[in-house]
Amino acid sequence: MAVPKIGYGDVDRLVLRALTPPGRKYWAFVALLALTVGAGASTWMFQVWTGLGVTGLRQPVMWATYITNFVFWVGIAHSGTLISAILFLFRSRWRTPVYRAAETMTVFAVMTAGLFPLIHLGRVWFFYWLLPYPNERWLQPNFRSPLVWDAFAVSTYLIVSVTFLFMGLIPDVAAARDAATGWRRRFYELLALGWRGTDEQWRHFSMAYLLMAGLATPLVISVHSVVSWDFAMAQLPGWHSTIFAPYFVAGAIFSGCALVLTLLIPMRRLLGLEDALAPWHFDNLAKVILLMSLVVTYSYLSESFMAWYSANPFERTTYQMRYWGPYAPLFWTMVTCNCIIPLALFAPRVRRNLKALFVISLFINVGMWLERFVIIAGSLSTNFMPSQWGVYRPTWVEITITVASFAWFLMWFTLFAKFLPIVSMTELKEGIPWLRQAREDAGARAA
Amino acid sequence: MSDGVCITGFFPDEEACLRGIAAVRRAGHQRPRVCSPFPSEHIPEALGLARSPVRLWVLLGGIAGCLSGFWLTIGLSLAYPHRTGGMPIVSIPPFVIIAFELTILFGALSGLVGFFVHGGFPRLAPLPGYDPRFSGDRFGVLVDCRGADRAQIEAALRQAGATEVTCELA
Numbered sequence: 001m002a003v004p005k006i007g008y009g010d011v012d013r014l015v016l017r018a019l020t021p022p023g024r025k026y027w028a029f030v031a032l033l034a035l036t037v038g039a040g041a042s043t044w045m046f047q048v049w050t051g052l053g054v055t056g057l058r059q060p061v062m063w064a065t066y067i068t069n070f071v072f073w074v075g076i077a078h079s080g081t082l083i084s085a086i087l088f089l090f091r092s093r094w095r096t097p098v099y100r101a102a103e104t105m106t107v108f109a110v111m112t113a114g115l116f117p118l119i120h121l122g123r124v125w126f127f128y129w130l131l132p133y134p135n136e137r138w139l140q141p142n143f144r145s146p147l148v149w150d151a152f153a154v155s156t157y158l159i160v161s162v163t164f165l166f167m168g169l170i171p172d173v174a175a176a177r178d179a180a181t182g183w184r185r186r187f188y189e190l191l192a193l194g195w196r197g198t199d200e201q202w203r204h205f206s207m208a209y210l211l212m213a214g215l216a217t218p219l220v221i222s223v224h225s226v227v228s229w230d231f232a233m234a235q236l237p238g239w240h241s242t243i244f245a246p247y248f249v250a251g252a253i254f255s256g257c258a259l260v261l262t263l264l265i266p267m268r269r270l271l272g273l274e275d276a277l278a279p280w281h282f283d284n285l286a287k288v289i290l291l292m293s294l295v296v297t298y299s300y301l302s303e304s305f306m307a308w309y310s311a312n313p314f315e316r317t318t319y320q321m322r323y324w325g326p327y328a329p330l331f332w333t334m335v336t337c338n339c340i341i342p343l344a345l346f347a348p349r350v351r352r353n354l355k356a357l358f359v360i361s362l363f364i365n366v367g368m369w370l371e372r373f374v375i376i377a378g379s380l381s382t383n384f385m386p387s388q389w390g391v392y393r394p395t396w397v398e399i400t401i402t403v404a405s406f407a408w409f410l411m412w413f414t415l416f417a418k419f420l421p422i423v424s425m426t427e428l429k430e431g432i433p434w435l436r437q438a439r440e441d442a443g444a445r446a447a
Numbered sequence: 448m449s450d451g452v453c454i455t456g457f458f459p460d461e462e463a464c465l466r467g468i469a470a471v472r473r474a475g476h477q478r479p480r481v482c483s484p485f486p487s488e489h490i491p492e493a494l495g496l497a498r499s500p501v502r503l504w505v506l507l508g509g510i511a512g513c514l515s516g517f518w519l520t521i522g523l524s525l526a527y528p529h530r531t532g533g534m535p536i537v538s539i540p541p542f543v544i545i546a547f548e549l550t551i552l553f554g555a556l557s558g559l560v561g562f563f564v565h566g567g568f569p570r571l572a573p574l575p576g577y578d579p580r581f582s583g584d585r586f587g588v589l590v591d592c593r594g595a596d597r598a599q600i601e602a603a604l605r606q607a608g609a610t611e612v613t614c615e616l617a
Contacts, residue, residue, distance in 0.1 A: 008460075008484060008584035132523055140527040143520040144534055144541045152545050156552040163559050171582070175484070178579035193563075194570025196577050199494055201566045202486040207499035208562035212555055215505070219551045226544065430485040433461070 006275075011428045015172075015421050016179055018271035022418050033411035040404020044119055047397055052122045054397045061392035064377040066120040069402055071372045072255070073113035073409070074154065074227050075248070078220050079256025080106025081161065082288075084168070085216035093434060094284040096427045097276045100172075101267065102260050103165050104422065108412040109256075110158045112405050117150075119401060146229045153226040160219055164212050170195050171205070172421040187419075224252045231375065237318040238379030241306065247299040254292035254338070255368035257285055261361035265354050267417060276423050279352045286351040289364065293342035296371075300339065318382055326391045327378040330370050337367025450594040451617035453576035456604030457585045461487050463608040464586035468493045470607035471590055474599055480589040482581035501561040508557025509550045516546025575617050585610075591617050 006014075047054050057064060080102040087095040118124050130151040132140050141148045174195035177188035195201060228248035231239035241247075261282065268277045307319040322331050341363045344350045351357065377392045394402075416422065456471075458464040464481065468490070471479045481490050520542035528536045562568070576589040588609070590600050601612050 012583050132519060138527050140523040142529065142531055143524060143545055144531055144538050149541070149544045149548075152548045156548045159552060160555045163555055167559065167562065171485075175582040178582045193568045194572075195568075195582075196570070196574045197482045197484060197581050198574070199481040199483070199490055199496065202483065203491055203496055204499045204501050204562050204565045206486045207501040208505075208558045211502060211505045211558050215509075215551045215555050215558075219548075222544075222547060222551075426485045 006428075006432060008429050008432060011276075011425050011432075012175060012179060014273070014276050015423045015425050015428070016176060018273060018417070018422060019176060019180075019184075019419065026414075026418065030411060030414055033407045033414065036404050036407035037411060040401050040408065043397055043400040043404070047119075047401075048124060054395060056393050056395045056398060058390060058392070060383050060388045060390055061377050061380045063120075063380060064392045065373070065394045065398040065402055066116045068369065068372040068376050069405055070113050070116035070120075071227055071248075071376070072369050073109045073116070073405070074157075074224060075252035075368065075372075076256045076259050077106040077109035077113065077157070077161070078224055078249070078252035079260055080104070080109070081164075081216050081220040082253050082256070083260070084164065085213040085220070088213045089217060092284075093431055094281050096431050097273075097278075097423050098260065098264065098281055098285065099427070100168070100424045101264055101417075101422050102256075103161070103168065104413060104416050105256070105260060105263065106161045107158070107165050108409050108416075109259075110154065110161055111412070112409045114154060114158060115405065115408075146226065146233045149226045150230055153223045157219060157223045160212070160216055164216055167205070167209060167212065168424065168426075169420060171197060171426045172424055175425050176421055191420075221249055224249045231379075236379055236383060237307075237312070237314040238322070238375065238382075241303065243299060243302055243306075247296075247303075250292055250295040250299065251368060251371060254289060254296050255364060257289045257292065258361040258364035258368070261285060261289070261357050262365060263413065265358045265361075267422070268354075271417060271422065273423060276428065279354065282354060282357055283348070283351045286345045286357060289361075290342055290345040293338060293345075293364075297339040300335070314384055318379055321382045322374060322378055325378075325382065327374055327381070331374050331378070334367045334370040334374055337363040338371060341367075451591060452594050452597055452614050453617045454590045454592065454597060454600045454604070455576040455578065455613045455615075456588045456590075456601075456607070456609035457578070457580065457611040457613075458588065458607075458609055459585065461489065461586065464588060465489055465493050466607040467586075467588040467604055467609060470603040471588060471600060474596075474603040476590050476592060476596075476600065480576075480591075482577060482587040482589065484582055484584065484586070499565065501558055501565060504561025504564075505554045505558040508560075509554035511557070512549040512551070512553025513546050515553065516549035517542060519549075520545050575615060576613075578613075 055065075080099075083095050083102040084099040084106070087099070118127050121127060130141060130148060170192060173188050174192040174197065177185055177192050180188055225245035225248065228244035232241055232244035234240060264277060265282070268274055304319055307315040310316075322328070341360055344356070344360060350360075381391055382389050456467050458467050461483070464483065464487075468479060468481060478494065481494065483490060521537050524536050524538075524542075530536060534541075575591075576587070578585070578587060581587045588604060590604075592600055597614060601614070604612050
């Protein structure tokens with residue numbers, strides 16, 4: 001492996017050049033995304049005004065596209081915390097240039113996910129009924145319900161992710177402030193809160209950051225476990241399973257790492273970050289994806305095995321319908337995308353080919369969205385009573401809102417990447433002595 | 448009027464900075480201030496700093512969050528005793544989930560508050576001796592001293608490998 005020669009000053013030049021004023025193409029792209037978001041918002045207003053009858057939700061499938069989107073976006077968020085917090089605790093060096101983008105993705109993905117339980121509500125103005133609040137009748141939420149756990153888990157996750165991202169940004173924003181002029185300087189000054197990089201500030205920063213990473217690690221595992229219990233706590237065949245928590249967490253990391261690739265590969269080129277994001281970073285990310293693909297495949301097999309081994313006719317029927325029923329094309333597409341295509345990542349050549357990685361990541365994104373859809377809508381469509389069975393199909397309302405959710409996520413990410421440091425300069429600089437050592441070791445080995 | 452000055456030595460890397468700290472301490476100034484572009488394990492050691500009290504903030508915040516979680520769930524379930532799913536009114540296993548989430552939430556937020564309080568944020572006043580290069584590619588050793596000591600400190604910093612030494616009124 002060729003170890004790059006890089007100095008502290010090079011890091012600033014490398015990262016800050018991504019913050020140069022954007023051109024017309026950039027703003028045209030942002031405008032397109034904003035328009036799509038506007039279309040989604042108008043469609044939601046139409047749904048609120050008219051009622052949930054404008055969606056495809058009918059008995060027995062009352063959870064479908066919106067809840068799929070919710071689980072998908074919460075899952076996407078997880079890889080960010082994995083890369084930023086868990087790999088930080090393991091001192092993985094390869095995460096350094098990747099983690100800020102992943103962490104940013106976490107925040108915007110949770111922001112997107114949080115919209116869907118609200119969109120799914122028929123009377124959205126009563127959303128606060130999920131939370132405890134003082135009222136004259138002393139009515140309180142049912143704390144034994146997974147939906148209430150979810151409200152606590154997802155709001156905690158959003159707040160902690162924002163806090164973690166903001167804290168990590170402070171020293172980098174200060175570096176951007178010291179190099180900027182005009183309104184940008186004032187903007188960075190405001191965000192940097194007067195950071196000067198003194199020994200006292202670093203001492204408290206390092207401790208707070210370490211402990212926050214320590215807190216975020218169990219949090220990330222708990223959040224997707226809680227999301228999985230939204231399903232596993234119900235008696236429905238296809239949902240009521242003890243493996244759901246680890247199965248969902250693995251799926252979340254899998255889909256999230258794939259979206260990191262989908263975003264980083266074009267961003268690397270568009271923002272001129274080729275020197276910071278080297279192929280070996282993507283190689284390591286691809287290895288995580290491959291591992292998670294194998295875990296997810298194992299989970300699919302376990303689920304099917306348990307349905308067969310339980311000898312429970314309802315479980316068996318649900319899985320037979322999953323393989324051969326009306327959602328079978330989606331199921332087999334999911335298997336192809338999540339279990340078969342990622343096997344190509346066993347080849348180091350593929351892991352270092354960014355075009356191939358980009359295409360594989362797109363397949364995984366599609367596959368993981370379908371996985372949630374198959375679990376949610378597929379299981380509901382074949383419940384205990386064959387007389388109640390029914391097939392769900394989304395209407396234009398759900399499709400528009402789903403497309404708009406991707407635009408909403410991308411819009412925030414695009415704005416962030418151009419106005420705030422998307423690669424952590426602090427940690428890149430911290431890694432320079434390690435790079436020097438690696439270069440010396442490589443030189444010694446060659447000699 | 449005070450004759451206090453702030454002398455700043457610029458160093459190109461961490462090792463040189465550590466030499467600068469040692470030299471200043473040998474010259475009789477036990478607590479120079481240090482600015483660096485990234486956190487270093489060795490600088491706090493060289494300065495003899497204790498571990499940050501932010502950990503206590505996180506611990507206390509976490510304990511408060513855990514207690515609040517149980518207080519909230521048990522208290523409100525007793526206040527509105529509605530039996531669901533055949534489970535007892537006070538069902539500890541599901542309440543542990545809420546208590547766990549609040550432990551993390553309060554721990555993280557109190558860690559942030561602790562960081563702000565001890566780090567002196569937001570810091571509106573300029574820091575004497577600070578140079579924008581300290582967030583880029585330079586380490587700074589800043590010594591607040593009397594004008595009479597200036598020559599001695601400057602010499603110590605230069606001997607330790609400072610690429611530049613500046614002086615301003617404190």
